Amino acid sequence: MAFNRVKQWTTFARVWYLFDAKWQDPIISGRVLSKYLLGKNKPIYSVGSDCGDYVVVINSKEIALKDDLWRTYNYFHHTGYAKGATYTPAWEYHENDPTRIIKNCTKNALPPKIYRNSLLSRLLVFPDDKVPKDVIKNITDQIQPSMTPPKRLTEFSEDEIQNFPRLFEWPKEFIIDDLKGENNQTVKII
Amino acid sequence: MVHLTNTLNRFGYIHGPHRIYKRMQVFRFTWHYYGRHRRCYKLAVQRLHKAWLHATRNRKMKGLLYKEIWQTRIDAACKEHGIKYFEFTESLTRQNIHLNHAVLNDLAIYEPRTFKSLCNVAKQHIVNTGLYNLTLEEPEGVFNRSMFTDELKQ
Amino acid sequence: MLQQWHEKFKIRSCSQNVPTQLPESLKLEIQTIQSIYKEKVDENFRMGFYEKFIKDGAKGFSLRGGPFAKWRYPANKVIYRKRLVAGPEPERPRSVWSNWNYDSEIYAFAKRLNENFKEGLLRQAFIDPSYAVSEKSKLQDIGLEFDISQNNAVLAKEGENICKNYIRALLNFWYPKLPTQGVEAVVEFLTNSQSMAYISKNIGIMDLVKTQEFPVQNETLRSTLFAVIAALSQSESPIRAHLFINDFVVTQLVGKDINEIWRIENPMGLLCDELKKSGNKALPKARLIWSTGANTPTSAFVVGLYLDEKFLSKGYGETAEIAEEMAARDALRRLFGTAEENAPLPYGEKARKFSEMINSIYEKFKNSNI
Numbered sequence: 001m002a003f004n005r006v007k008q009w010t011t012f013a014r015v016w017y018l019f020d021a022k023w024q025d026p027i028i029s030g031r032v033l034s035k036y037l038l039g040k041n042k043p044i045y046s047v048g049s050d051c052g053d054y055v056v057v058i059n060s061k062e063i064a065l066k067d068d069l070w071r072t073y074n075y076f077h078h079t080g081y082a083k084g085a086t087y088t089p090a091w092e093y094h095e096n097d098p099t100r101i102i103k104n105c106t107k108n109a110l111p112p113k114i115y116r117n118s119l120l121s122r123l124l125v126f127p128d129d130k131v132p133k134d135v136i137k138n139i140t141d142q143i144q145p146s147m148t149p150p151k152r153l154t155e156f157s158e159d160e161i162q163n164f165p166r167l168f169e170w171p172k173e174f175i176i177d178d179l180k181g182e183n184n185q186t187v188k189i190i
Numbered sequence: 191m192v193h194l195t196n197t198l199n200r201f202g203y204i205h206g207p208h209r210i211y212k213r214m215q216v217f218r219f220t221w222h223y224y225g226r227h228r229r230c231y232k233l234a235v236q237r238l239h240k241a242w243l244h245a246t247r248n249r250k251m252k253g254l255l256y257k258e259i260w261q262t263r264i265d266a267a268c269k270e271h272g273i274k275y276f277e278f279t280e281s282l283t284r285q286n287i288h289l290n291h292a293v294l295n296d297l298a299i300y301e302p303r304t305f306k307s308l309c310n311v312a313k314q315h316i317v318n319t320g321l322y323n324l325t326l327e328e329p330e331g332v333f334n335r336s337m338f339t340d341e342l343k344q
Numbered sequence: 345m346l347q348q349w350h351e352k353f354k355i356r357s358c359s360q361n362v363p364t365q366l367p368e369s370l371k372l373e374i375q376t377i378q379s380i381y382k383e384k385v386d387e388n389f390r391m392g393f394y395e396k397f398i399k400d401g402a403k404g405f406s407l408r409g410g411p412f413a414k415w416r417y418p419a420n421k422v423i424y425r426k427r428l429v430a431g432p433e434p435e436r437p438r439s440v441w442s443n444w445n446y447d448s449e450i451y452a453f454a455k456r457l458n459e460n461f462k463e464g465l466l467r468q469a470f471i472d473p474s475y476a477v478s479e480k481s482k483l484q485d486i487g488l489e490f491d492i493s494q495n496n497a498v499l500a501k502e503g504e505n506i507c508k509n510y511i512r513a514l515l516n517f518w519y520p521k522l523p524t525q526g527v528e529a530v531v532e533f534l535t536n537s538q539s540m541a542y543i544s545k546n547i548g549i550m551d552l553v554k555t556q557e558f559p560v561q562n563e564t565l566r567s568t569l570f571a572v573i574a575a576l577s578q579s580e581s582p583i584r585a586h587l588f589i590n591d592f593v594v595t596q597l598v599g600k601d602i603n604e605i606w607r608i609e610n611p612m613g614l615l616c617d618e619l620k621k622s623g624n625k626a627l628p629k630a631r632l633i634w635s636t637g638a639n640t641p642t643s644a645f646v647v648g649l650y651l652d653e654k655f656l657s658k659g660y661g662e663t664a665e666i667a668e669e670m671a672a673r674d675a676l677r678r679l680f681g682t683a684e685e686n687a688p689l690p691y692g693e694k695a696r697k698f699s700e701m702i703n704s705i706y707e708k709f710k711n712s713n714i
Contacts, residue, residue: 002604006670010660013644015636043267043298046259054637138643140636207412 011044014122015053016138021102022059023149025066030105032146033057037110037119050115054122055143056135061098061127064147065090075104099125260295267298271309277322281312284321370436437558438551449552456548459588462579469571471495472555472564496571503570505710506577508535510589513706517698518689519602521681529606530597539596540566547592583703590695597689603677611672618679619651626652628675630668633658647671 017036021029035041039051065073074087094101103125110116124135153161213231219241220227220234227237265275282289287308289297297305316322438444450470454461473495480490508531515527533539541562544550550560553568577585608614616627634646647667649656657678659671677683690698 002670003601003673006660006662006666009662010644010646013636014640014642040262041266041269043263043270043295043302045263045266134639137639138637140634208414208417210414210417211412 012051015140017053017055017141017143018139019055019057019143020059020145021057022062023064024145024147026063026102026105027066028146029063030102030107030109032143033106033123034109036143037106037122052119052122054124054138056131056139057099057102057123057125058129058131059127060102060125063094063102070094098127257291260291263298264291264294267302267305268309271306271313273309273313273316273324277316277324278309278312281315281321282308284319285311285315287311370434370440435559446552453548453552457588459576459584460580461575465499465575465579466572468494469496469499469575470549470552470554470568472553472568473497474556475554478556496568499571499574500567501570503572503574503577504535506582506585507570507573507589507593509709510586510702510706511535511594512709513702514590514594516705517702519681521679522602523680526602526606526680530602533605534593534596535566537562537566540569540593543592543596544569583699586699586703586706587696590691590699594689595691598691602682603673608673608676611669611676615672615675615679618676624651628656628672630671632664635664649675 019029019033033055036055037052039045039049039053041053042051044051070091071089073090075090075093077086077088078084079086090101103120103123106123107116107120110119216231216234216238217228219238222228223234223237227233261275264278268275268278289308294305294308297308313324316324439446450463450466454466471494476490476492476495480492483490511531511534512527515522515530519527544565547569549565549568549572553560553564555564557564573585573588576588619628628649628651630647630649632645633648635644637643638645643662644660645662645664645667646658646660647664647670648658649668649671657671657675659667659669659674661667661670674683689695
């Protein structure tokens, strides 16, 4: 049964996906990645079958958290001894290991079962876009990012800024400091 | 106790069946249990009756669990063709295509081309009636093979 | 405790169920089984129920307590262990039992298949040549004569020709593009001793065939089935025999792929030859369509074959080489008209419509071979 053997092999082959985490919310993207790790993106999905895919995440250094979460969200840890509780804010947590937040978010999105660690072993996270060549050769497909990365004010050209539609014009007395200039300070009113 | 039928027996007293046979009936269901619950009658009967209660209760849940799995499968198959699960089912019901969840599941796995044509029917219906806002165009930031074909030819 | 029960309740031996007419070789086997028991059969058990009842009365009678008595539980265990020690009963031909009636079985065989056999031909079809030789030597000692020529050797040859030619004609009708090598491979698969013996066992030929050997070998079963087919064509009509082959022999293809029965060793070479024959100068080119996990042991490749930048076929595999080979196989089965999307062979009433067309092809084959 050579035809059927090969057909079976390709249907159950693990697909390697690429995910660009630049300007992505790790909580939302963790929910998306968990579906790929579980195999819920395939019509052959079943609860017992181990049909999950591999996911390679790049640019995890440049993830974006919602609101003021970098400052307010705390990661809790307890040593087990008295007064052993520690609260590390997200920005500190991210500075220590830039791959850690997105891993944690996908872990939380997965069901709390014993196979969770084996699924997470198929999640490869890299802080930059520097990925080893062996990994890149395996990749076939790309996961669609949920958020489009926004454009900064510095990235716009001057013509675009001037031609941008505006409701009203500032009075001549109102002076905005040039952001690129040396005297980069807050807005002054003379 | 009065055994009137025993008067017919000339040779001795007729006893009922021995208790071992009643126990054997129970042990037939408890061979796979752990420890003394498989071999001690008193424990085995208690465990067996509880197991039967669970079985009657969970029989209703079986259908619901299956429907949950079918929904995830159909959702996955729909996403391959750029349509969402609820959009797909809603448009099929409005067109009087009353296909079961079980049937759609089988089509998604074993007859992907039939499922693709069903998806196309649903998409066209949504575009014609304006039920939902479909995102039929390809999203930005996703690379396609067609982008590289021109380079390869050169 | 079991040993106590064992001594108390001596068990009825299985020798009571042995039929009266037994060959000597089987008698020896049964004696060896009895020697394993190492017990003399008790007189009480040999007598039976009523004789013992009359002699001893109800006192000490073993059936006391009914069918679910306490003592039966350990006693049954002893019986079960003895059965395991003695092993399974030896295989014996059905004709050993006293209720065997060969004439009525032959009559029933024809009625079961819903065919009108000539009885003399059918009886001759079941006689193996080895049986005829031994039977003649036996009857000579008594002083009777036996016609040794009355065996199925000639019928089997005729039946084999009918069967093979009809399958060839049928495959030619349904798969006109399939080359002769492929047809011959399928014919050999359908008429080899294994599949033919499977059919004849399930029809009931195994009990009816007269041979010297036991258990009956696959090749004798094969030759008798051919002889039955020839007897059918002689007694009724050759068309009736063709329908018999269609219903019993060709149905062995259900759930099987013809492309896997015919094992092609070099599919790419065969594909190039086939394309050259059809007049294509260009050779097919292989291109990688899709791959995943190329560096891992669980890699998967999809390779497509293109002829003049037009799609020919697609193949999957663990490596690119296997995928290319499978693509060539896929192209071949598309060329020969035996691909997956083609309809399966019709059987039963649907196939009856095409019997006349197949028979016309059959007669060409029949004439060409002779």
